[in-house]
Amino acid sequence: MNxxxxxxxxxxxxxxxxxxxxxxxCFLTTVFNDHIRPVELNVAKVxxxxxxxxxxxxxxSDLGLITFDLSTDLQPIFNWxxxxxxxxxxxxxxxxxxxxxxxxxxxxIVERGDNTILDLKNAHTKYYFWDFGNGLKGNSNVxxxxxxxxxxxxxxxxxxxxxxxxxxxxxxxxxxxxx
Amino acid sequence: xxxxxxxxxxxxxxxxxxxxxxxxxxxxxxxxIIIILFAVVGFVWGYITxxxxxxxxxxxxxxTVSALLTLIPWSIYRRKPLQWQAVLDQASKGASQQGSANMxxxxxxxxxxxx
Numbered sequence: 001m002n003x004x005x006x007x008x009x010x011x012x013x014x015x016x017x018x019x020x021x022x023x024x025x026c027f028l029t030t031v032f033n034d035h036i037r038p039v040e041l042n043v044a045k046v047x048x049x050x051x052x053x054x055x056x057x058x059x060x061s062d063l064g065l066i067t068f069d070l071s072t073d074l075q076p077i078f079n080w081x082x083x084x085x086x087x088x089x090x091x092x093x094x095x096x097x098x099x100x101x102x103x104x105x106x107x108x109i110v111e112r113g114d115n116t117i118l119d120l121k122n123a124h125t126k127y128y129f130w131d132f133g134n135g136l137k138g139n140s141n142v143x144x145x146x147x148x149x150x151x152x153x154x155x156x157x158x159x160x161x162x163x164x165x166x167x168x169x170x171x172x173x174x175x176x177x178x179x
Numbered sequence: 180x181x182x183x184x185x186x187x188x189x190x191x192x193x194x195x196x197x198x199x200x201x202x203x204x205x206x207x208x209x210x211x212i213i214i215i216l217f218a219v220v221g222f223v224w225g226y227i228t229x230x231x232x233x234x235x236x237x238x239x240x241x242x243t244v245s246a247l248l249t250l251i252p253w254s255i256y257r258r259k260p261l262q263w264q265a266v267l268d269q270a271s272k273g274a275s276q277q278g279s280a281n282m283x284x285x286x287x288x289x290x291x292x293x294x
Contacts, residue, residue, distance in 0.1 A: 001203035001206060002197070002203060004196075004252070007206060007207075008246075008250055010207065010210075011210055011242065011246060014210065014214060015238070015242050019235070019238065021218075022235075023231075025222060026225075026231055029226065080225060080231045153231055
């Protein structure tokens with residue numbers, strides 16, 4: 001503290017310590033938030049095709065084709081420790097070969113300040129709904145859920161599943177030709 | 180810095196730029212208090228507005244204030260100069276400066292040891 005530079009040093013070091021403490025306190029104020037919101041999901045078109053999957057083993061696999069409705073308001077999730085949300089729509093189901101299948105069909109990033117009210121009607125999936133084999137035809141228990149990853153300023157990165165899901169019933173027949 | 184020094188006028192060279200020990204202690208205490216005060220206010224305001232950036236801006240304001248108050252060696256930090264010990268009788272009469280008096284004291288001590 002005897003010279004200008006040594007005072008500058010201790011001032012700077014002290015400021016950094018206080019900033020770290022503030023950030024930690026900010027995390028503490030949001031540590032018990034559960035980030036869960038109700039989500040309404042629905043599907044409009046449900047088709048299943050049997051086509052070769054050239055991205056994998058070139059075998060004929062089941063390809064689900066769906067359009068979905070989604071409506072939710074994520075505003076209450078945002079607080080001073082949330083920078084953005086990464087939303088992803090997952091289809092989860094069981095086949096005779098695999099006990100648990102999870103396919104991400106659609107995703108979206110909602111940043112702080114963006115419109116937090118999502119109201120999609122008849123939306124197309126962003127990614128192909130490929131099954132590993134032929135487990136989609138006639139599958140009547142495919143659960144559609146919306147989950148999100150909360151990206152904070154400081155703290156943990158919670159993965160949260162929205163409350164509310166929709167059960168897709170796939171038809172017993174393959175659709176052939178163009179749609 | 181050393182290159183400029185010889186060109187500075189005496190008036191500027193003689194400006195006191197030191198802090199005494201008590202002043203240094205107070206300067207440190209002052210910036211700690213100011214920064215923590217601004218941090219607490221900033222935290223509350225940031226929580227109210229739900230903007231952590233507001234907290235940091237208020238903290239930076241506090242840092243600026245405390246930098247102006249404590250980085251510059253204001254005269255309030257020179258109020259308790261060191262009280263040096265009185266000149267011993269063996270010391271030369273010409274040494275009126277307390278610092279040099281101390282030096283002579285040391286020299287005499289060394290001489291004594293040699294003897």
